[in-house]
Amino acid sequence: MLSKKLLVRFATACLFVCCFVFSGQEALAQRDKIPTDEAIIKNGEGLFKEYACNSCHAVDKKVVGPALAGVYDRRELDWIYSWVRNSQALAESGDAQAVSLIKEYNGAVMQPFDLADDQILAILAYVRHAEENPPVEATPATGAAVGDGTAQAGGVPSEYLNVIMVTLIVVLVLLLIVLVIIINFVSRYLKDKKELTETDQEIVNEKFSITAFLRSPTVIGIITFLVVALAAKNVIDGLYTVGVQQGYAPTQPIAFSHELHAGLYEIDCQYCHTGVEIAKNANIPSVNICMNCHSDIKTDSPEIQKLYAAQESGKPIEWVRVHNLPDLAYFNHSQHVTVGEIACQTCHGEVQEMEVVQQFAPLTMGWCIDCHRNTDVNTQGNGYYDKLVEMHNATSKTPMKVADIGGLECAKCHY
Structure with a gap:
């Protein structure tokens, strides 16, 4: 017959094991609440970039803030919703987790975001997908593709x-x-x-x-x-070379590092250059966009103080334009970025590696024409091109290029 003390120890051990098992099941159930639908994941990825979550967070590593992998296992979903919408208010309410997290990061408070629960859940779906499907490093290509800005010199003979x-x-x-x-x-x-x-x-x-x-x-x-x-x-x-400014790298009024922001912190280009997907121009970011982060980050930096001075004066920062096209040439960013799905680096080079941004491509007419002659038109899932593809395939066995749909017509860029 077992002693009373032994029975107590056995019961305690069983209770501990049960708590451990049920806590693991609870965490698993929490993860199971995160959607795995491809459309939701894609929407979450867009929101993740649109709201520059990657400026402070990465999925697999600590950046300015903690790594996001497994955040749905560590925190309740309702708590995550409240934290994202207003972390400071959550801490002021006395929430122990919020107070501890802010203290851990030296008092830095995450800016509030006006996001609905389903939007935050979509971001978490993207985080889960990125966590469970880590990127595989691609083998570098042996040759540069035509039209990537490195193989063509704008037709200069x-x-x-x-x-x-x-x-x-x-x-x-x-x-x-x-x-x-x-x-x-x-x-x-x-x-x-x-x-x-x-x-x-x-x-x-x-x-x-x-x-x-x-x-x-x-x-x-x-x-x-x-x-x-x-x-x-x-x-x-x-x-x-008249009018060609390849390699032009002017001194800016504020020492902004693309290598730090776009490279190390992986801030998406569209977060600062908001018009690139919807307008002709990519536009230069306003002070308010900079202050979304720098109202709390590096506030004592002399360069950041210039942001505060510009905000107080109400005058825009006089950034020096790097890429200039003559007035006689029409170029639409949204057409190339949104429809053509051309990466920013194709024309602007590896900006994420530039401490000081410079003009990477010659931006000459010959350079643009070479790109139109050698770039395949992405027709997948776009009914607009169905008839054009049918007509092209009837007379050619090669993929349809931009030149085949009017990419070499003078009036496309000069009118």
Whole structure:
């Protein structure tokens, strides 16, 4: 018969095991409440980027705030809803978890978001999907695709002119060597002839003079030709670079680092450049967008103080434009980004790696035309292209390019 003390210990152990099992089941049930529908996940991803959640959070690692993986296992959903909508109010209500979390991050308070429960749930669905399906690092491609901004130089024929010039110089040098060989051979042959006249003998025995050679009309003509050709090449190169500002990297009024914001913190381009998906222009962010984060982050930084000064004065920050197109050229960001699904890096380079942003592509007409000639039209799921694809496939076996749907028409960009 078991002693009373042993029975108490056994009951305690059973209670502990039951609590552990039920707590695990509760966490699992909490995770099961997170949707796995693909449409909801996609909507959550859009909200995650739209509200710049990735500026403070990552799924798999701590950034400014905690990692989001498993947050639905650590916190109740109702608590997450309240925290996202107003974390400061939740802490002021005396919630122990909210107070502890704010204290852990040195008093930093997450800005309030006006989001409905289903929107927050969609974000959590995206977080769960990202947690359970970590990205696989792709093998780098062996060659650069045409139209990515790295393989085309805007149609500038400088390299062809260089080849032509080098070829001409090589040909002239070879001709000169052949002429010298022929002259030496003929001179030796004639010296052996005994029936030469006195005049012929003077010519044969005449010594070579470098001065006379350089003053000869032939040499002067060759040198003149080379000088004129080199000058013409430089003039043509200069004409092709008129208005081209590739590599332009002006000093900005505030030292903003894209490498830090877009690279390290993975803030989506569209969060700051809000018009890129819906308007012709990408637009420069206002002070209010900057203050969404910097009302609490790095408030003592001298550069951030410039933001506060601009906000108090009511005057916009005079950012220096980096990418400029002439007024005669029409370009629509939303058409390329939303419809064409062209990545920002295609035209702007790896901005997330730039401490100071510079103009990556030449942005010349030839560069744009090359892209239109080599870029496939994304027709999947868009009924607008059905008839065009049918007509194209009837006459061609290659994928439909932008050039095939009017991408080379002058009036598309100039009107």
